[in-house]
Amino acid sequence: MGVVQDIGHILLPVDDMDKALAFYRDLLGFRVVGKGSPVWTVIETKGGQLTLWRTTEIPKVALGPKGDSSPFEFHVENFEAAAAHLESKGIRVRRNEAHAGTIWDPFGNVLRVHDHVE
Template structure:
């Protein structure tokens, strides 16, 4: 067996509408429909039928903070160059979303933030793919600070 790509992520969320405001309205995913009597919504970037499914669970406990086993964060590509990442940062700031970190990973440049339920989200742009195609070890290059 060979994995082709990561198909989708499912998040349990406290408030579906609040999460839709973040993922659909701010990050630009398209809502393709709701299921479970409106308690869940599927979203897509257009790459496939859905990359994200949000299921409302109300006041169930959220993700624990700090280091632990399990999901660390999801990465969402938001453009093809630093100008687009800079524009995304400005849009997030206008929306009152705190940027928790910015990193240059050599093969990509990233912003880190939290969704309404405290899940870490990485928004990134890829660097020139020749960097990792010519040197696959570039993906584990030391992380450098990013200034936008």
């Protein structure tokens, strides 16, 4: 039997907590569930938690040879509706394939968005 019970949190670097909350809470719909200090805030959705970590040295969260893929994938009910909403708010959206795409947060972190529509 393994010793790990679950994933505690995943850190996401940001350099402005107010801007991060405007994006992740107000636009994407995460709930704030913990604030330890001005340096970190825990946000969650039904699938898990992220910790927004304020730092002046932001290593961009991105993968792939072009830096345009992500270790994070957020599920949405309808990708096209979500993409249209995000674009209307000035968020860059790249459609990768049917029902999936890539967005960038205000700090340059790359995030995948995907739905399960057949």
